Amino acid sequence: MSVSDCRILQLPVIPDERGNLSFVEEHRHIPFEIKRVYWLYDVPGGASRGAHAHKRLQQLLIAASGSFRVTLDDGKEKRSFFLNRSYQGLLIPPGIWRELDDFSSGAVCMVLASELYDPEEYIRDYQEFLEFSR
């Protein structure tokens, strides 16, 4: 997988003067079954998250509130996305190193994941990641 396989998906929007609504359905708007949902919040200014890759996990990252930057790296090339729309999701296939930073105040990063949590499935060492990606 390469950073060119990472892309922004436009999710449905139901505009409403009472407040807009967006949604995601597995296999319809995203190409995987959703086994887990988690979210990052109360991120202090200047903090960064991530700094790892996954061997099998696919994810969709959504800026449910506020904004943040996601820097992706396939071992050869880097690509950066700034997420700030609640109706967009960043699709990240397996084997991509990611770092999240530049969180706005009140930002919420919601993550839809294709696998249950499994620490064995993480690559947390960058040199190991470079070997894995070759």
Ligand code: TYD
């Ligand atoms: P981690 O994925 O390393 O967070 P980040 O990459 O955003 O810095 O997870 C941080 C901690 O939370 C780690 O101890 C594992 C735990 N965790 C779970 O128990 N379940 C989960 O679904 C996730 C994502 C993390």
